[in-house]
Amino acid sequence: MISSATSSNIALPPTSEAQTQQTNEPALLHRSLLTQPHLVTHAQGSYLYLADGRKILDACGGAAVAILGHGNQDVIAATTAQMQQVSYVHTLSYTTTSAEELARSVLSRDKCPSYDHGLVRAYFVGSGSEANDAAMKVARQYWVELAGGERTSRKIYVSRRGGYHGNTIGAMSISGNVSRKKPYLDTVLPNVRLVSPAFAYRFQKSDDGETEDMYAARLVGELEAEFLRLGPDNVIMFSGETMVGATSGCVAAPKGYWKGVREVCDRYGVLLHLDEIMCGTGRTGTYFAFEREGVQPDIVTLGKGLGGGYVPIAAMLVSDKIINALRKGSSSFNHGHTYQAHPVACAAALAVQKVIKKDHLVERCAAQGARLERLLRKTFAGSRFVGDIRGAGLFWAMEFVEDISSRRPFDPRVGFGVAVQQTAFELGVAIYPGAGTADGERGDHILLAPPYNVTDEELEKIVGTLKSAYDLVEQKHMDMTIDSEL
Numbered sequence: 001m002i003s004s005a006t007s008s009n010i011a012l013p014p015t016s017e018a019q020t021q022q023t024n025e026p027a028l029l030h031r032s033l034l035t036q037p038h039l040v041t042h043a044q045g046s047y048l049y050l051a052d053g054r055k056i057l058d059a060c061g062g063a064a065v066a067i068l069g070h071g072n073q074d075v076i077a078a079t080t081a082q083m084q085q086v087s088y089v090h091t092l093s094y095t096t097t098s099a100e101e102l103a104r105s106v107l108s109r110d111k112c113p114s115y116d117h118g119l120v121r122a123y124f125v126g127s128g129s130e131a132n133d134a135a136m137k138v139a140r141q142y143w144v145e146l147a148g149g150e151r152t153s154r155k156i157y158v159s160r161r162g163g164y165h166g167n168t169i170g171a172m173s174i175s176g177n178v179s180r181k182k183p184y185l186d187t188v189l190p191n192v193r194l195v196s197p198a199f200a201y202r203f204q205k206s207d208d209g210e211t212e213d214m215y216a217a218r219l220v221g222e223l224e225a226e227f228l229r230l231g232p233d234n235v236i237m238f239s240g241e242t243m244v245g246a247t248s249g250c251v252a253a254p255k256g257y258w259k260g261v262r263e264v265c266d267r268y269g270v271l272l273h274l275d276e277i278m279c280g281t282g283r284t285g286t287y288f289a290f291e292r293e294g295v296q297p298d299i300v301t302l303g304k305g306l307g308g309g310y311v312p313i314a315a316m317l318v319s320d321k322i323i324n325a326l327r328k329g330s331s332s333f334n335h336g337h338t339y340q341a342h343p344v345a346c347a348a349a350l351a352v353q354k355v356i357k358k359d360h361l362v363e364r365c366a367a368q369g370a371r372l373e374r375l376l377r378k379t380f381a382g383s384r385f386v387g388d389i390r391g392a393g394l395f396w397a398m399e400f401v402e403d404i405s406s407r408r409p410f411d412p413r414v415g416f417g418v419a420v421q422q423t424a425f426e427l428g429v430a431i432y433p434g435a436g437t438a439d440g441e442r443g444d445h446i447l448l449a450p451p452y453n454v455t456d457e458e459l460e461k462i463v464g465t466l467k468s469a470y471d472l473v474e475q476k477h478m479d480m481t482i483d484s485e486l
């Protein structure tokens, strides 16, 4: 820019800094160039305080991240103590007590009290996407090790439409979230196949007499057929969210689905990866969401709730099957990051795990979740556009539809879910909106994921405000529909 300006002898354009000051444009690349996010000056407990003086009750913890709320003194103390002690080491040569202890903590038996989860090693990274990329890499390496370090035919990843696994090229490639992939469709990995989501509200053929069991069996059959079509010796791994989060809104698979998936994976040796970045670390009322399904995954990824938002951290957990294959082969995971197992991040996440344990927050999440469910079902019973209320623990979504009996979604131009979210925000409660719920393009939902220590009064305020917001948007939509019919 400077060279072209000087060579053509034109006056230099203002520097970007001057430009910023002149036009009030931010230097930060925000998600949108058109709108600016709200400036948060401080946060405490379940509340965010905005620069314009407003106080917002955060009913979604960002994206199901802030599981303890803000300002937890135990976490702050542990994090600053770690910074005093040792702020950074490179994992090629060093380790720290906080990283070792965090690994022990997330793998401990009491994280899955009803059976042995079979996970034996933890790998810590900075984000969920990185954790899923690590999962994709360790799974591929597993097959290379089994092939004696030689090349293997196993090169295809199978995952599901309507699922989300992250935004790096790897994690995005196995994601089925249509809108987030759009500009990159020609650059995603070609060796990925997507199968149907496990999403009863949308795809179970109840009208044709298909029961939950039959639906689960149909999906498992489809997965097996896909393995056979691809040639099972070509498949590395099957990935799915144990409970689907942002893309379709708190969707649990039909009963028996994950057990069936586990069997089919075992039949063909395919590894099973459960992405619990959103639904894990207690969110659904058990530490691992898979405990409710009774399966042992080969790989699990955790994220959002792991550090409770105090630090960026995520984890990949692997079973002894994978460790044994590595041990018999190269004895090392051929992967690494500068900030892997970062001591400060691990110390903060360890403190979060200790608070969860000390305050019995997983149990509390289950109990408060039952309360939230009752409130939602009672408050929204008979609401004209509420098609489905679903979830577990403190992880609940409402799907909005224009017609309840046919489950027809709104025209995306209506932006019904976003309107509910924005209206609730104006009324002082933050919730997480989602669009493309039904098929990637159409459909609206909102998601609730309050902190595990949310109080009864806060829950009542959340649901009450959500109802007020919904009523306003419903009324506005009906008025518009009547106007357009006149």
Ligand SMILES: *Cc1c(COP(=O)(O)O)cnc(C)c1O
Binding pocket: 063, 126, 127, 128, 129, 130, 132, 164, 165, 166, 167, 241, 245, 246, 275, 276, 277, 278, 279, 303, 304, 314
């Ligand atoms: C948020 C999320 C990710 C990606 O995590 P980032 O930290 O945003 O990279 C992956 N999988 C699921 C299920 C998620 O909800």
